[in-house]
Amino acid sequence: MGRPYQDVTHHLAKSKTQFSLNGHRFTVQLAGQFNNRKEYDIVRASSSKTPQLNLSISTLSEDISWEHPSWHNLQGTVGVAAMQQDNAYAGRYFIPNYQSNTWGAYVLEKWARHRWELQAGARYDNKHISTNRLLSGGSSFDQYDFQFSTFAGSVHAAFKPGNHWKINSALSLSQRAPHVNELLSNGIHHGTATYEEGDINLHPEKGINLSLGVQWHNEANTLSAEVDVYHNRIDDFIYRQPVPEEPVLTIAGAFPKIRYQQADASLTGLDLSVVVRPRQSLEWTSRASLLRARNRQIGDWLTQMPADRFSTALAYNFRDHKKLLGSYVSVEWQQVLEQTRIPDESQGKVDYKVPPAAYALINLHASTTIPLTARMPVTVSIGVRNLLNKVYRDYLNSMRYFADEMGRNIYLRLKLPITSRQ
Numbered sequence: 001m002g003r004p005y006q007d008v009t010h011h012l013a014k015s016k017t018q019f020s021l022n023g024h025r026f027t028v029q030l031a032g033q034f035n036n037r038k039e040y041d042i043v044r045a046s047s048s049k050t051p052q053l054n055l056s057i058s059t060l061s062e063d064i065s066w067e068h069p070s071w072h073n074l075q076g077t078v079g080v081a082a083m084q085q086d087n088a089y090a091g092r093y094f095i096p097n098y099q100s101n102t103w104g105a106y107v108l109e110k111w112a113r114h115r116w117e118l119q120a121g122a123r124y125d126n127k128h129i130s131t132n133r134l135l136s137g138g139s140s141f142d143q144y145d146f147q148f149s150t151f152a153g154s155v156h157a158a159f160k161p162g163n164h165w166k167i168n169s170a171l172s173l174s175q176r177a178p179h180v181n182e183l184l185s186n187g188i189h190h191g192t193a194t195y196e197e198g199d200i201n202l203h204p205e206k207g208i209n210l211s212l213g214v215q216w217h218n219e220a221n222t223l224s225a226e227v228d229v230y231h232n233r234i235d236d237f238i239y240r241q242p243v244p245e246e247p248v249l250t251i252a253g254a255f256p257k258i259r260y261q262q263a264d265a266s267l268t269g270l271d272l273s274v275v276v277r278p279r280q281s282l283e284w285t286s287r288a289s290l291l292r293a294r295n296r297q298i299g300d301w302l303t304q305m306p307a308d309r310f311s312t313a314l315a316y317n318f319r320d321h322k323k324l325l326g327s328y329v330s331v332e333w334q335q336v337l338e339q340t341r342i343p344d345e346s347q348g349k350v351d352y353k354v355p356p357a358a359y360a361l362i363n364l365h366a367s368t369t370i371p372l373t374a375r376m377p378v379t380v381s382i383g384v385r386n387l388l389n390k391v392y393r394d395y396l397n398s399m400r401y402f403a404d405e406m407g408r409n410i411y412l413r414l415k416l417p418i419t420s421r422q
Helices: 180-184
Strands: 005-021 024-040 053-071 074-091 097-113 116-134 141-162 165-176 186-189 194-197 205-217 223-242 248-250 253-255 257-279 282-295 309-317 325-336 359-373 376-385 409-415
Antiparallel strands (some): 024 053, 074 097, 141 165, 248 253, 257 282, 282 309, 309 325, 325 359, 376 409
């Protein structure tokens, strides 16, 4: 295989055990995952088979939860979770060797009566990261220890004023600890074709999130609509900032430098969907997603935020037969506008390239389920993304600095469930 390329493998083992005792349900879930990524760069010796970066991550996780029986319309779950992670690398530096240990506990309670549904929850997490990385020259190690404690809490309320309406509202306080790559990355990330630079002084994000949603459908359920609005006020928001004045030159070429930074931010958005079913076999769906993201510290737009996008899809559902179930075909039109809400560049460039132009895609999809036996339904799907082979670039993909997005893509999927006999 010609260079450059990546060789990625994932191994996952997972077990889930549930048992009940006097109406109490207990769940124990254990998982182990091993990921290995080898990155092969351009080298002078064509016979070389050694990767320039050999990165492996081993992860173990344990989750235990207790769901108590219903009491005065109250249902709830209490749980604890832990995760241990070990990262090792050989070759070119990207992120250091590290060991991460995380544990947390949470509680979630739900109450429902008549037209009301209430839900409240809280979670505490503690993360410890121990790292070491080679200093310049490779003769000694630079060691770091990070300790983060984060808390999250939320309250959600839903009210049905009538048979056709539902109103949802939520308030949450949340914190997020920085990831290792945000703290200590300092190298080429071939997955994004960028040179990433972390910051060891990052603090946990702290956010206050408000949301309000309204759902409606008519008596015949041939027309339904849903709108959700939200406002997130996040202090110490961690984001990826391009550094145009500092591109990194390597034997493989020039890479854009991306630096992890923090700022106080506000993110306000709206999601809208409308579904029309003029007949049982026909369904038309339209969606819109809008976001306005501001850097409150400098009173300007945040970089690397998604542009407004819209989509509409028409699906035809076939009648079920003995050998074919849930069959349908659909065509979708997807429109993404040009991102015009970008930071001001009057005092200097803040990105390597201006946002790409707006684009529209047409996608096709068809699916059917074949019941080989009563317990063995096989789902076959085929589809085409970017049917017209449109040439475009997406603002959120850092590959846009170098290349267009994928052209016409034809895919075939086969879904075969594996179940045990009762």
